[in-house]
Amino acid sequence: MLNMVTLYYFSPTGGTKKVAEIFSSEIAGKITAVDLGMRTVQPESTIGDVAVIAAPVFGGRIPAIVADKVRSLNGTGKKAVTLAVYGNRAFEDALLELNDAVASAGFQIVASGAFVAQHSMAPEVGKGRPDEKDRADICGFAQKVLAKLESAADSQVTVPGNRPYKNSMGIPAAPISNPACKLCGKCSAVCPVGAISLENHSVATNTNCILCMACVSACPEQARILPPPLQAKMEQMLGALKSIRRENEYFL
Ligand SMILES: Cc1cc2nc3c(=O)[nH]c(=O)nc-3n(C[C@H](O)[C@H](O)[C@H](O)COP(=O)(O)O)c2cc1C
Structure with missing residues (x-):
């Protein structure tokens, strides 16, 4: 287990945070969490050698504010695990876009995951997720990540998705x-x-x-x-x- 990870997350309704916390507490004793949704808090530099960077999927992409804030991090010399959390429809280009942003900040990506949480616009979809089976999946993934970190293997991570990414979704109406x-x-x-x-x-x-x-x-x-x-x-x-x-x- 690692001593510490820095967890950067954006989680407007809590699903992404839930997945990222299950993962982070399985790989590290201490989590320094940075909420990218806070307007006042600027992302800090990564404490420890590994960052966990988690974003929800919006219209098969990651929200632009996440991409912008992630690109402004300084990841030089740090490793990162990326997590895209989606509402049981599809994650399309989101994980690729997240990884591109994380790589452009200088991090070396060691592993990536796409996990399901309840759909924040249609709560009957993916209802109750992440559930116990998801927790087992997330923890199983975390153990594989720890083994990779310990073995110092540096194989490239390839994730699904296309460039150019699909068009950003429109906003038909606000709440x-x-x-x-x-x-x-x-x-x-x-x-x-x-x-x-x-x-x-x-x-x-x-x-x-x-x-x-x-x-x-x-x-x-x-x-x-x-x-x-x-x-x-x-x-x-x-x-x-x-x-x-x-x-x-x-x-x-
Ligand atoms: C505007 C919007 C667009 C979404 N687009 C997708 C999508 O393309 N695919 C999908 O599976 N879920 C989609 N979702 C569901 C979220 O990805 C999912 O509920 C996620 O867990 C939300 O994260 P949060 O709970 O951290 O806010 C969308 C949700 C919102 C609000």
């Missing part, structure tokens, strides 16, 4: 606040891109919204929701995946 909203401001505080403000006793959302669902997940009144037509469309598009279980994949 809205319904009348149950008590104007507590939690949605505004957690927004990673500062898109939400409280104005004239109502919540305003500007076009910076990346539809990450952090505000929906953070609302204590369940008053922050997707506009009902968009929610219905997502459920219709993803509904067939409710009864399908995608398996975790890893690459060493």
Whole structure:
């Protein structure tokens, strides 16, 4: 086991963080966590020799703010394990894009994984994941990563995906606040891109919204929701995946 890893993660609704923490605590005694979703905190330099870098999959890509923040890290002389966490549909070009960003920051990628968590826009898809079987997969992967680190093997990691990456998804609409909203401001505080403000006793959302669902997940009144037509469309598009279980994949 390693003494310490630095975990860089973006996890608007907690699934990515869950997967990354299971993995990190299996490979290291101490985790220094850096939340890339914090507007005020700039990424710090990696403590220890190994970084774990975890991002959710949005439209088969990684969110642009993750790519930008990862590219600005200094990974020279450090190793990295990359994790893309997706909602049981597909991860497409996300892991490749994450690895490109991590490599351009100077890290040497030793292993990569694509793991499933509950879909943040359609919670019936991948419901309850990561579950016990996922935990076993993640821990099994972690043991393989430790063995690779100990053997000093430096084989290149190849992951699926295409360049150029698929086009970034559009943002059809931002979440809205319904009348149950008590104007507590939690949605505004957690927004990673500062898109939400409280104005004239109502919540305003500007076009910076990346539809990450952090505000929906953070609302204590369940008053922050997707506009009902968009929610219905997502459920219709993803509904067939409710009864399908995608398996975790890893690459060493
Ligand atoms: C805007 C958006 C786009 C998404 N696109 C995909 C996708 O292309 N494929 C997929 O399997 N899941 C997709 N998901 C689901 C998330 O990848 C999944 O729920 C992930 O666990 C979210 O991470 P978090 O819980 O850390 O926020 C998407 C979610 C959102 C909010």
